[in-house]
Amino acid sequence: MSTAAHVLLALLAAGPLHGYDLKKAHDLRFPKAKPMAFGQVYATLGRLERDGLVEQTGTDRDGGPDRTLFALTDAGHRALDTWLAAVETPAPYVSSDLLAKVVVALLVADPEQARTWLSAQRRAHTARLRELTALKADPTTGLGDVIAADFALTHLDADLRWMQTTLERVTDLHREIHG
Structure with missing residues (x-):
């Protein structure tokens, strides 16, 4: 699973969010030099939902188009905990x-x-x-x-x-x- 997927899981750990709010939360917490595209947010949410790590918990309109709320599942919490607990292996060879x-x-x-x-x-x-x-x-x-x-x-x-x-x-x- 990509780092972006884990980041979205982490952002959802605080509670359900819409895709738009996830993008805003990401861009607030991570360097502005690398904002996450809306397309990446929704594609990643689709994969996370397919894998049972997030689920749709409702929709609202709030004066605009339907917005779907996504929440972390128990499997999503476990996946996030596993990723955070794993030590990153230092690269054996430097390449740049x-x-x-x-x-x-x-x-x-x-x-x-x-x-x-x-x-x-x-x-x-x-x-x-x-x-x-x-x-x-x-x-x-x-x-x-x-x-x-x-x-x-x-x-x-x-x-x-x-x-x-x-x-x-x-x-x-x-x-x-x-x-």
């Missing part, structure tokens, strides 16, 4: 566009060009660090966005440290080869 680009740059470029590309990437990471730090300082930023910013900042910092180490290794290798 950044890693691939750096390795390819080192393979095809002369060391000076590779350093230039790495330096440009470092500047982009540093600029993103500043943006996220400013976001966290904004008093209107919600808790979900602050937590997501902390997550991103930690990863950006690790990327920057890795790029610095890589730059130093490229420089050392260049010195060894060219004396």
